Amino acid sequence: MPRIHENDKLFWRGIWVLAESAGNRLHPVTLELLSRARRLSAGLHPVEAVAFSDVPESEYPLLARFGAETIRVIPVAAPGLFREEERAEALTRLIGKYRPAILLAGATIQGRSLLPRTAALVDCGLTADCTGLEIEPASGALLQTRPAFGGNLMATIRSDSFMPQMATVRPGVMKADPLENPVPPRILREAPLPPPESGSWKEVVELLRDSRDAHDFSSAELIIAGGRGMGGPAGFDLLRKLADATGGMVGATRAAVDAGWVPYGMQIGQTGRTVQPKIYLACGISGQIQHRVGMQSSGRIIAVNRDPDAPIMELADVTVVGDVFTVIPQLLNLLQTRGRT
Ligand SMILES: Cc1cc2nc3c(=O)[nH]c(=O)nc-3n(C[C@H](O)[C@H](O)[C@H](O)COP(=O)(O)OP(=O)(O)OC[C@H]3O[C@@H](n4cnc5c(N)ncnc54)[C@H](O)[C@@H]3O)c2cc1C
Incomplete structure (x- = not known):
């Protein structure tokens, strides 16, 4: 040519x-x-x-x-x-x-x-x-x-x-x-x-x-993203359950992608996707700048982290200090109970 x-x-x-x-x-x-x-x-x-x-x-x-x-x-x-x-x-x-x-x-x-x-x-x-x-x-x-x-x-x-x-x-x-x-x-x-x-x-x-x-996040209204704090692929299965119950999509940090827990198409951040959902639920994510640039324009940010001083907690509109393996099953239970009433 x-x-x-x-x-x-x-x-x-x-x-x-x-x-x-x-x-x-x-x-x-x-x-x-x-x-x-x-x-x-x-x-x-x-x-x-x-x-x-x-x-x-x-x-x-x-x-x-x-x-x-x-x-x-x-x-x-x-x-x-x-x-x-x-x-x-x-x-x-x-x-x-x-x-x-x-x-x-x-x-x-x-x-x-x-x-x-x-x-x-x-x-x-x-x-x-x-x-x-x-x-x-x-x-x-x-x-x-x-x-x-x-x-x-x-x-x-x-x-x-x-x-x-x-x-x-x-x-x-x-x-x-x-x-x-x-x-x-x-x-x-x-x-x-x-x-x-x-x-x-x-x-x-x-x-x-x-x-x-590849995940097409462009039309997602709710993104449930997991980081290293999800501990492994089983942690992401828990996030998928929550996504199924709420109609959300699951995303991830580079730490989770690099560990081989989830594919690259799910990565959000500087070297991944930029997303702008109405609600971004960050689970076990510290909130480093390279992750934040991909999600900080979300409508409302909710962070679940056991470290109250993690940078994501400053960015979030709603923070839950706790273990993801306690908080997320509780959230799922609550959704199921509400669904029945
Ligand atoms: C050039 C470059 C490009 C990059 N691009 C990207 C990118 O596109 N996207 C991206 O995400 N990163 C990117 N990174 C990496 C980025 O700097 C961070 O290393 C990464 O975002 C950290 O991911 P994390 O928050 O999952 O892990 P960590 O920083 O290790 O944070 C884990 C968090 O989970 C919490 N936690 C642990 N266990 C639990 C539990 N059981 N319950 C509740 N909380 C818990 C911890 O308190 C901690 O805050 C890039 C880095 C570089 C240098």
Whole structure:
């Protein structure tokens, strides 16, 4: 794949958002990014969604409702099979042909694997895991903000020396804002991809396994998260029981993921997911900064910890000082009793 060195900014126009689907539905981060792309464009740049053909056509009107004026569809040989080499090459080809100024994707498992590969092929920069995006008025450059140095400061990065400007953005940090009067989008179908010559199928299997384990926290109203204090996989079974009884989803700290108790898809924090549920119940979690950056915007935070001085207790709206193996069974009992009355 030839690298693209044409870098005269005048030739680069448009904001592209990579559309991602989770099952038969669009991933909510796509709608968040389209809404932000509309704001960034301020009518100067066309806003386009780039959709591999496994994004269901029934979701195209939703792309338009959140701001896609054009939908570029790239046919894939095996829909649903995420083969990143193949997709990165297709995106690179499209970038070389149409020269978008900005390409945005969700900091999801797919976005995090596809965009770095594409940026390397195109030979441009990429800011991963952004939490803020603005346009610098004087230059028109994309200002990309993300936590740095363990979340202790926010860095604003510009990468317009080599086009396009690419960023992945954390799900849940930008607002999805529908248009009142969307216009029907132009739908442009690109040429199909050539069949893969060779492939690391091990990589494909790993990606599929990762995405199976991935938790889509974006619509969760209640997250019950466990940390090292849950003691092991059995502790997480207890949290799953509580989640079943309340309709919540179970999340985890990196300590629990690194211990192999739960899969990475459940990790919340700087190197995991960013979540914003109405209620976040933190069980046996100390509340280190790297965890807090992923959950501190939750509506109400409840912490259960046997250490009254744990940092999470300061952040929490409601604190319960006690052992999780006493408090959670009590909570389950209470819910069951209430359910019967
Ligand atoms: C670059 C970098 C990125 C990172 N990214 C992330 C990230 O994305 N997400 C993340 O979570 N961490 C991340 N970390 C790790 C982070 O610094 C902490 O180590 C981690 O969050 C601690 O997890 P924890 O709270 O489960 O464990 P601990 O800090 O060990 O806390 C366990 C808590 O459980 C309590 N406890 C123990 N037993 C019980 C019991 N029976 N009942 C009640 N309470 C009990 C203890 O009092 C303690 O407060 C990152 C670190 C680095 C350096």
